[in-house]
Amino acid sequence: MKRAICIEYMQSGKKRHEIAIKYGIPNVNMLSGWVHSCLSPLEIQNKCVNLPPVNDSQRLEMAQEDSQTTSDCLSRIEILEKQIQKLETDLKKAKDKNLALNTLIDIAEERGIKIRKKSGAKQ
Secondary structure (H helix, E strand, C coil), X not given: CHHHHHHHHHHHCCCHHHHHHHHCCCCHHHHHHHXXXXXXXXXXXXXXXXXXXXXXXXXXXXXXXXXXXXXXXXXXXXXXXXXXXXXXXXXXXXXXXXXXXXXXXXXHHHCCCCCCCXXXXXX
16 A cells, blocks of 8 residues: 555655545655655656556555455464564473583582582693
């Protein structure tokens, strides 16, 4: 939908505030931001002349694509959150294992078994 509005703005020659009023965009600077995020520099330079005008059915398709992209992003976020939880669980297990092994070594050294290397120069 944003891209369609940007193309219309570039092709029509209308002022930003006219397009903003037509589509209920609260801020004309928002439209400028959309132009730079939705259109390539070449499209902006050529004022989208190489693109056909966007009709209402194309606007509807673009709106549906935007909503589909949003749902794709949300599912991707859920996957990443699950992955983060798994990594946090694995990290906790690794820390617990490290603590257990260090405790085991400390107990062994208290009983006279030398396991850790001593720092310093070799003699």
